[in-house]
Amino acid sequence: LEIKIEEDHVLTDIEITLRCPDESAANVRTLLRMLDIFNGTVIGYKDGKAYKISLRDIFYIESVDNKTFLYLADAVYDTDKRLHTWEKDLTDNNGFVRISKAVILNTAKLISVEPMLGGRWIAHLENGEKQVINRHYVTSFRKNFDV
Amino acid sequence: MSERGFHYMDNNTWKEFLLADCISYTAAAVLTASIGILIPAYMFGSSHQYYLELFFVTTIINLLIVLDAHLPASLCRFEMLFGIIETAFGVIGIGGGFFHWFAWQPLYLIEASVILLMVYFVTYIIMYWQNREIARKINECLKKAKPLR
Numbered sequence: 001l002e003i004k005i006e007e008d009h010v011l012t013d014i015e016i017t018l019r020c021p022d023e024s025a026a027n028v029r030t031l032l033r034m035l036d037i038f039n040g041t042v043i044g045y046k047d048g049k050a051y052k053i054s055l056r057d058i059f060y061i062e063s064v065d066n067k068t069f070l071y072l073a074d075a076v077y078d079t080d081k082r083l084h085t086w087e088k089d090l091t092d093n094n095g096f097v098r099i100s101k102a103v104i105l106n107t108a109k110l111i112s113v114e115p116m117l118g119g120r121w122i123a124h125l126e127n128g129e130k131q132v133i134n135r136h137y138v139t140s141f142r143k144n145f146d147v
Numbered sequence: 148m149s150e151r152g153f154h155y156m157d158n159n160t161w162k163e164f165l166l167a168d169c170i171s172y173t174a175a176a177v178l179t180a181s182i183g184i185l186i187p188a189y190m191f192g193s194s195h196q197y198y199l200e201l202f203f204v205t206t207i208i209n210l211l212i213v214l215d216a217h218l219p220a221s222l223c224r225f226e227m228l229f230g231i232i233e234t235a236f237g238v239i240g241i242g243g244g245f246f247h248w249f250a251w252q253p254l255y256l257i258e259a260s261v262i263l264l265m266v267y268f269v270t271y272i273i274m275y276w277q278n279r280e281i282a283r284k285i286n287e288c289l290k291k292a293k294p295l296r
Contacts (some may be wrong), residue, residue, distance in 0.1 A: 061281070110289055113285050115279055117227070135163075138278075
């Protein structure tokens with residue numbers, strides 16, 4: 001992967017041109033996914049205040065007792081969107097994947113996965129947390145990695 | 148898949164079900180045929196009908212086990228126990244009770260239980276090995292993607 005940076009003072013924002021031999025290659029898609037996340041922000045609430053949160057900072061989104069929460073490395077934010085709405089908005093090619101009935105995981109925060117006896121898997125996250133990937137969602141999780 | 152529109156058998160579940168069914172049917176057929184050859188007086192017959200009935204029983208058991216994925220998270224720890232109960236229901240209930248593979252006598256029930264446990268764990272271990280290989284590939288992908296983070 002070769003990275004060239006050109007300064008152009010005419011531009012008002014960052015412009016990225018991706019040159020590659022094959023647009024559909026897995027590493028190109030991974031890069032695009034990362035750029036999507038880098039570019040995206042969402043609104044989360046904490047102590048009655050609204051905060052702008054970058055998608056790349058979210059570790060996972062969890063639904064608990066009909067409320068949905070955004071989990072970051074060291075903070076948790078409320079959200080007014082239901083989990084299935086988050087799933088519709090996020091899980092299309094930007095690294096977020098449904099791993100159980102209650103959790104959507106940001107695969108960019110994933111360190112490794114480990115299968116358990118019984119078909120469920122454990123996802124090890126960058127912040128040391130573990131999340132269970134339900135057996136029912138394992139195959140769609142695998143597709144995210146073209147495996 | 149949404150929270151409300153919960154599918155009991157999507158494509159992924161079908162694939163998992165077919166793989167587990169193939170493994171368990173093969174293991175059960177090989178095991179009962181081997182025991183039939185080694186101990187000719189053994190209760191299980193090896194007629195064509197028996198192998199069709201066996202396929203029916205393994206299919207029902209695997210269908211039940213695959214549907215266990217929808218159990219509430221609080222019951223996860225009992226998943227293996229549910230699997231064994233479902234296998235026992237298939238072999239002893241359907242095989243012994245409905246298809247009359249063996250009489251419901253203690254000796255036969257013990258023999259059938261040993262076979263069903265062996266088939267259950269063979270299927271379980273092969274599925275686990277397959278998952279370990281897939282996990283290894285995913286972990287490789289994650290390592291390669293790390294410089295991009």
